[in-house]
Structure formats: C-alpha cells, structure tokens
Amino acid sequence: MTEIQDSGIYIIRDAFFEKYGNNRYMKNKQESRPHYYAMADKSGVLWMVPMSTNVDKYKRLIYESERRHGSGNCVHYLIAPIYGKDRAFIICDMFPVLPEHVLRPYNINNVPYVLENKNIKKNIRVKALAYLNMVERGVLHSPLNIIETKAALLKSRKD
Numbered sequence: 619m620t621e622i623q624d625s626g627i628y629i630i631r632d633a634f635f636e637k638y639g640n641n642r643y644m645k646n647k648q649e650s651r652p653h654y655y656a657m658a659d660k661s662g663v664l665w666m667v668p669m670s671t672n673v674d675k676y677k678r679l680i681y682e683s684e685r686r687h688g689s690g691n692c693v694h695y696l697i698a699p700i701y702g703k704d705r706a707f708i709i710c711d712m713f714p715v716l717p718e719h720v721l722r723p724y725n726i727n728n729v730p731y732v733l734e735n736k737n738i739k740k741n742i743r744v745k746a747l748a749y750l751n752m753v754e755r756g757v758l759h760s761p762l763n764i765i766e767t768k769a770a771l772l773k774s775r776k777d
Contacts, residue, residue: 627724676706
C-alpha cells in the first residue's frame with residue numbers, strides 16, 4: 619500500500635476485522651466496501667470513518683439527534699458530498715487502524731480519491747474529535763471498543 623493520505627478514502631483488510639473486530643462493526647463485504655474516510659492522529663493511528671450511500675436513513679437519525687440536542691449538535695453522523703454524490707459519514711462507528719490494515723484506496727478514474735473541501739474536512743474532524751472525546755470521558759459508549767482497540771494497536775506496534 620502506498621502512503622495513506624489524511625482525508626483519503628480507503629478499504630480495510632479483512633484481517634483487521636478478524637483480529638480486532640466484533641459483531642458491531644459494519645460488514646466488510648470481502649474487502650470491497652464499505653469505504654472509510656481516514657484521519658490520522660498524533661500517535662500514528664488512523665481513524666477510519668465508515669461511509670454509507672443510505673443517506674436518507676442518516677438524515678432521519680441526524681434530525682432525531684438534533685431535535686433532542688439542538689441544531690448542529692449531532693456528533694454521530696454527517697452528510698457531505700463525495701465526487702458530487704451525498705454520503706453519510708458514520709462517525710459513531712469510526713475505529714482505529716494502523717497503516718498495514720489498509721488494503722487500498724478508493725479510486726475514481728484510477729486516481730485515489732482524497733477529499734479536498736476544507737470545510738467538509740473540518741466538519742468531519744470536529745465531529746469525530748468531539749465524539750472521541752466523549753467516548754474517552756465516558757459520556758458516550760462505543761460498542762466498537764475503540765479505546766481498547768487503539769491501545770492494542772499501539773501495543774502491537776511496540777512488540
């Protein structure tokens with residue numbers, strides 16, 4: 619795998635899910651989808667945010683969340699265009715990986731797709747960091763055990 623770019627879209631190896639996953643992760647569909655938006659953190663871990671084409675479902679979930687918590691306060695999901703088509707970014711299902719867990723980039727016209735829109739990138743990062751902060755403080759629970767997975771990944775890197 620070539621260099622992984624922040625804000626790129628990737629497919630994750632099945633081996634990651636076999637080793638670290640549980641039944642709450644999205645199904646990897648034999649390393650074909652879903653696609654994951656990548657964000658690097660300072661430790662070298664990549665946070666992968668699953669994306670979905672089922673935008674109407676996530677619009678409803680955003681509406682319900684904002685009805686309870688106020689407009690703009692949904693940290694679980696975000697709708698944004700990717701190559702001209704709306705996609706749902708499922709922030710509450712993000713998880714950490716190491717670069718070796720990335721199989722390949724998502725390509726459009728044989729070119730790895732990297733999100734360039736600074737406003738969209740900022741919105742994703744702000745919501746993802748807010749979600750992660752709430753999980754770390756115990757305000758929210760991640761059924762994916764993302765804190766434990768990150769610790770295991772960092773430990774595996776040292777071994």
